[in-house]
Each structure stands twice: as structure tokens, then as C-alpha cells.
Amino acid sequence: MENLILKSPGFENGNEIPSKYTCDGNPTSAFGGGGINPPLTIENVPANARSLVLIMDDPDATCGKTWDHWFLWNIAPETKEILENSVPSGAIQGKTSWNKNEYGGPCPPRGNPKHRYIFKLYALDIMLDLIPSASKDDLEKSMQGHILAQTLLIGRYGR
Numbered sequence: 312m313e314n315l316i317l318k319s320p321g322f323e324n325g326n327e328i329p330s331k332y333t334c335d336g337n338p339t340s341a342f343g344g345g346g347i348n349p350p351l352t353i354e355n356v357p358a359n360a361r362s363l364v365l366i367m368d369d370p371d372a373t374c375g376k377t378w379d380h381w382f383l384w385n386i387a388p389e390t391k392e393i394l395e396n397s398v399p400s401g402a403i404q405g406k407t408s409w410n411k412n413e414y415g416g417p418c419p420p421r422g423n424p425k426h427r428y429i430f431k432l433y434a435l436d437i438m439l440d441l442i443p444s445a446s447k448d449d450l451e452k453s454m455q456g457h458i459l460a461q462t463l464l465i466g467r468y469g470r
Contacts, residue, residue: 314462315432317352320350320352321349328466329349333416334416346414346416346418348397352391356388360436363432364432364433366433366450368447371424371426372419373419378408380407380414380415381413384439384441384450385401385402387402404443405446406443412444422470426469428466428467434458435459439454
């Protein structure tokens with residue numbers, strides 16, 4: 312079987328995320344996330360997958376912990392793309408480090424070296440029973456023992 316693949320037509324793996332998908336792309340949000348999510352494409356989901364999970368976080372955050380920018384669960388396994396500025400029908404968004412149940416674009420402090428933003432896609436053998444206020448830790452605990460396949464897409468951004 313082929314490996315699970317996550318790509319974006321908005322940026323190449325390892326390259327810069329366009330400002331459109333960051334807090335700088337949304338003039339009403341100078342700090343606090345903002346922006347719109349980049350388009351994503353999904354390939355090679357295992358045939359026995361029951362759901363997909365997407366987590367986007369920043370391990371280079373200066374707050375001393377990984378910053379959670381976006382996470383979704385119970386994405387239908389037949390999903391081939393997540394369109395720009397959208398959430399797949401039926402998917403649930405968790406509460407991010409911005410304390411919002413929505414995408415929060417890259418927004419590193421000005422003058423910092425570029426941060427890495429890691430989009431992690433998981434194929435699971437179950438649907439998850441979590442409430443929308445669930446944390447990323449709650450999500451990761453509920454996934455344990457149910458991951459069929461996983462992959463990464465890394466973007467970078469600095470201001």
C-alpha cells in the first residue's frame with residue numbers, strides 16, 4: 312500500500328507559507344491567529360480508515376510550549392481536499408491555543424527566526440467521540456492505538 316500523502320497547492324513542503332494564510336493576511340487580526348487556512352490535498356488514505364485527523368502546530372513558539380494553530384477530527388476518509396478557508400463537512404474543530412475553534416494562521420513575533428508550522432494528518436480506524444472544547448492533548452490521547460497511517464507537511468513563516 313502507498314503512504315498517506317498531504318500536500319498544499321499553496322506552498323511546497325519545507326517552504327514559506329504565503330502571508331495570505333497567516334495573521335498578516337487578515338488586517339483585522341494583527342495578533343491572535345487570523346488568516347485563512349491553506350488548501351490541502353490528501354492522497355492514499357487506507358481503505359479501512361474510518362476518519363481523518365488534521366493537526367497544525369508550531370513547535371518553535373517562543374511561549375515555551377508547542378502552539379496549537381488548528382486541529383480537526385472526524386474528517387471523512389474519502390476527503391481528497393480541504394479547500395482554502397473551509398472546513399470539511401462533518402469535521403469538528405477543536406479549541407486552539409488562540410482559544411478559538413477555528414484556524415489561527417502563523418503569527419510569530421516580529422524579528423524571530425522563521426517558525427516551522429507542521430500539518431500532521433492521521434488516518435484512524437475509528438470515529439472520535441470528543442466535544443468541540445477538547446484540547447489537542449485530549450485528541451492525541453483518544454487517537455492512541457487507532458492510527459493506521461500518518462504523514463507531515465511542513466511550512467515556514469517569519470515576520
